Amino acid sequence: MRASHLRVYGVLAGLLLLGGEALAQKPTPAAMAGYPAKSIRVIIPGTTGDTCDTMLRLIGHKFMEKTGYAFVMDNRPGAVGQIGLQFIAQAPTDGYTIGCGQGGNMVIVPLAYKKVAFDSLKNFAPISLMVSNYLALAVHANAPHKTARDLIAHARANPGKVSFGTNGEGAFLHFATELLRKEAGFTYFHVPFKNAGLSVIDLIGGRIDAVLGAFITVQPHAMSGRLRILGVARETRAPNYPQFPTLSEAGVPGFTSGGWFGAIGPAGMPKPVVAFLNREMNAAMNTPDIRDKASTLGLDLHIEPPEFFTKTLRDDFDKWGRLARDIGFKPQ
Numbered sequence: 001m002r003a004s005h006l007r008v009y010g011v012l013a014g015l016l017l018l019g020g021e022a023l024a025q026k027p028t029p030a031a032m033a034g035y036p037a038k039s040i041r042v043i044i045p046g047t048t049g050d051t052c053d054t055m056l057r058l059i060g061h062k063f064m065e066k067t068g069y070a071f072v073m074d075n076r077p078g079a080v081g082q083i084g085l086q087f088i089a090q091a092p093t094d095g096y097t098i099g100c101g102q103g104g105n106m107v108i109v110p111l112a113y114k115k116v117a118f119d120s121l122k123n124f125a126p127i128s129l130m131v132s133n134y135l136a137l138a139v140h141a142n143a144p145h146k147t148a149r150d151l152i153a154h155a156r157a158n159p160g161k162v163s164f165g166t167n168g169e170g171a172f173l174h175f176a177t178e179l180l181r182k183e184a185g186f187t188y189f190h191v192p193f194k195n196a197g198l199s200v201i202d203l204i205g206g207r208i209d210a211v212l213g214a215f216i217t218v219q220p221h222a223m224s225g226r227l228r229i230l231g232v233a234r235e236t237r238a239p240n241y242p243q244f245p246t247l248s249e250a251g252v253p254g255f256t257s258g259g260w261f262g263a264i265g266p267a268g269m270p271k272p273v274v275a276f277l278n279r280e281m282n283a284a285m286n287t288p289d290i291r292d293k294a295s296t297l298g299l300d301l302h303i304e305p306p307e308f309f310t311k312t313l314r315d316d317f318d319k320w321g322r323l324a325r326d327i328g329f330k331p332q
Contacts, residue, residue, distance in 0.1 A: 035095060035273055039070040043091070043099035045084025046077050051261045051299070052100035055130050058293060059263075062284035080171075081105025082117045089123035091266045095273035098127065098265045104172040107316045111324050112170030114331045121317070126309035127263040127274055128281040131299040134258040135176055135233040136215040137247060140206055141226055148230040149251030151210060155186035163189040163208040165199030170332060173199075175320055176233075176257045177212045178327050184252045203227065214259070215241075216298035233257040240295050260302075260316075262309050278306050 042060065044053045053075065060071025076084040085105060091097035106120040118124075137148055145151040155162040166173040169192045181188060191208050193199040196217055202208045204226050211218065212233070219241065221227040231250035232238055247255045263281060265274065282303045284290060294301050302308065323329075 035276065036067055036069045038096065039072050040095070041097045042071045042073050043084050043088050043097065044073060044075045044077075045081035045088075045099065045101070045105060046075065048073075048075055051131065051133065051297075052102060054297070055261060055294075055299075056100055056263065058290050059130070059281050059284040062287065062290070063280055066280060066283075079117075080109050080113075082109065085124075086117040088264060089118045089266055093125075093266050093268040093270070095265065095269055095277070098263055098277065100130075100261060101264045102261045103259045103316055106313065107320055108170070108172045108175055111175075111317075111320055112329075112331055120313065123267050125265040125267050125269040125274055126306050126313060127265055128278050128306065129260055129262040129302045129304060129309035129312055130281065130285065131294055131301055132258050132260040133214050133216065133297075133299055134238070134256070135173075135212050136218050136222075136244070137180070137210065137212050137230045137233070137250075138200075138203065138218040138222065138227045139210050139230060140203060141228050142206075143209070143228060145230065146228075147250050148247055151230060152184050152186050152251055155188055159187045160189055162186075162210060163191050165191045165193055165202055165208045165211050167196040167199065168192045168194065170329065172259055173211075173213060175323060178329075179257060179323055180212055180233075180247075180252065180255060182323070182326065183255055200227075212257075214298070219298065238298065241298075258300075260312060262312075274306055 042056050044050070044056065046052055053073065056071060057073060064070050076087055081104070084099060085101060088097070088099035101124065110116045110120055139145050139151060145154060151162070164177050166177055168174060173196060174190070174192065191199070193202070196213050199208065199211050200213060200217055200221065203211045204221060215232055215238065218227055218229060222229045229244045231247035231252070232244050233247050233256050235246065235256055237244065237246055263277070285301050286303055291301060
């Protein structure tokens, strides 16, 4: 009898061992029973009202309705996002401190600066690539250029004389403008500003010729008649703004560019916790009100698993790193 009992216990033990790995990888209701047990701190490496902040506040409201626990927002701007990102990287891995990163501070900053306080590929656990925006090529409303093709032809005929404003030397919009220059085959005069908003102000004032900026930044001024959007850097026309052609249609075949914004945690977060947060964030973003809000803000939602975010991060390092090498950009 004892021998048979031992055999039964042995079989049960073997089954438990075989199933252990699967249970560790897949978040089951039992595995997630204790999480969350309190509110979650959310580090935003920017100011209140920026894209990261807006999206995680919207998602946090849905999360609160579903779980009873809040997203407690903690804005830590400064050093082009490094202050907030370093805080996330050094946070406990229990899932109660997460944050937000974007292409500008997780990819472009490490390429643009020699000393960075974190390693984007090693120090973070990607949770959800929430949204991406898209850029728009804009000129003054009274500019003679009616299409992107016109502007590019003028820039080719006048090398280095057409001025483009960006949000700074080595910043994301500078890299994006360099990509446009490279793919369209023209040269320009670079005018760096402290932020993208200042470049748009100077474009409205007629002090620079063009801006390749976030659609949502230039769109209100185009609608008010002060700027003209020559094309959006998107594969298809924006659903809410179909009057604006894509840059592919307007003279730069295949050109797309934009930033992304994603929820992250410190490296080492338990996979079931990452999967749980990803699932809840995706469910929140898939609701009609958040879908509508994102579309109005010129954002494309990504209802994808964490692996999609990981791949996007690595692909962007390859893409922008290659561009930096091609244009001979030297980190500061």
